[in-house]
């Protein structure tokens with residue numbers, strides 16, 4: 001076991017972890033943060049995407065022990081985030097989810113697109129979404145939801 | 161699946177990392193971004209006893225910019241290159257290649273040095289760095305050595321690095337202002353590993369023409385007479401080059417590599 005100290009959704013957390021423990025299992029099983037889902041466990045499907053130090057990352061191939069000192073933000077940590085509030089409403093309005101399994105990772109990626117690439121066109125949005133698989137929706141609603149949030153933020157002079 | 165048991169160390173200096181690796185012998189491994197090693201561990205295709213985390217070592221993050229070259233630390237991420245946070249001596253080739261690697265969440269963690277050391281035949285940096293004739297600075301227990309990337313890869317996932325050696329940095333020659341380059345990656349879905357790569361650089365001021373085929377069986381194939389690609393009947397030439405690189409004519413792989421090479425050459429114009 002190795003002692004780690006990190007921030008999770010703004011809260012300081014200190015725990016002993018086995019080095020083999022991946023970040024998503026640590027969050028789900030030890031911190032009871034079950035919002036982040038696990039699919040493929042090798043970085044391909046995007047279900048486990050969350051933020052480490054402000055940037056999207058795969059939590060299935062990140063080890064908790066290697067996140068000592070980091071700041072981790074899971075879908076639970078975005079409740080009051082203004083962009084995420086808009087994205088949640090847009091996902092709802094555009095039927096951008098069905099079973100919801102991909103949705104936490106999809107929202108983290110969507111937020112990254114909206115904030116990092118505010119001028120992305122639909123083709124670029126689709127390219128950026130290629131690392132998040134959805135088996136239900138066919139992506140049309142997801143793309144529309146992101147486009148609509150970007151358009152609304154632009155017309156309101158949208159800051160971050 | 162989940163990773164097997166291993167020990168973990170995060171040394172503060174390169175010297176400490178080298179000491180841990182030589183003490184750990186063949187069963188110690190470097191961990192950088194974990195974007196290739198993570199999947200291998202979860203699939204239990206790698207079973208090291210010890211991982212030595214080098215991701216934040218300052219020696220591996222430093223970059224240098226001089227008159228005729230740029231040196232990038234091995235732990236620079238694909239995303240930092242994509243975003244232009246580090247110097248780019250190629251007028252955009254590096255950022256362009258970086259953006260085509262995997263997905264942003266992977267690019268935020270994956271590193272240049274990790275990609276080269278992992279030596280996936282389809283890895284984008286392996287082909288790019290061979291194209292640019294980049295050099296590696298490698299540190300080991302007995303000191304440092306310099307290695308051309310062209311001499312690094314020995315086969316799929318296999319390099320000439322000793323288990324206790326660490327890539328410290330990658331040195332790239334600076335392209336002249338009027339140099340042209342082209343990089344074509346063929347894959348069925350954005351972000352996937354390539355089925356074929358072809359890349360060309362033409363830098364008349366430095367007298368450099370280089371062309372490389374990537375996503376081969378092992379190391380990238382450096383095309384022996386790249387000048388011919390700059391004029392003439394490209395269709396027949398591309399087919400001939402791909403045959404001589406080792407692909408049997410009339411196979412899927414041959415066609416895909418030939419089309420990829422033709423598109424790379426067309427992209428140069």
Ligand SMILES: Cc1cc2nc3c(=O)[nH]c(=O)nc-3n(C[C@H](O)[C@H](O)[C@H](O)COP(=O)(O)OP(=O)(O)OC[C@H]3O[C@@H](n4cnc5c(N)ncnc54)[C@H](O)[C@@H]3O)c2cc1C
Pocket residue numbers: 042043044189190191192193194195196197198199214234235260261262263266269270271272273274275276277278282283284285321325326327328351352353354
């Ligand atoms: C879903 C997915 C899609 C991908 N698609 C692509 C793609 O399209 N193109 C592409 O090129 N790559 C792709 N990759 C691989 C990605 O680029 C990895 O980031 C990269 O191959 C490994 O870098 P890393 O820093 O994560 O290394 P790690 O995974 O930490 O290490 C990889 C190997 O290199 C060794 N190593 C790491 N750093 C050093 C060093 N400095 N010195 C010596 N040895 C070292 C490790 O011991 C290990 O054996 C993909 C990965 C994923 C998960």
Ligand code: FES
Pocket residue numbers: 037038039040041042043044045046047048049058059060061
């Ligand atoms: S579970 Fe992490 S990418 Fe699929």
Ligand code: FES
Pocket residue numbers: 096097098099100101102103133134135136137
């Ligand atoms: S909503 Fe079911 S996988 Fe995307």
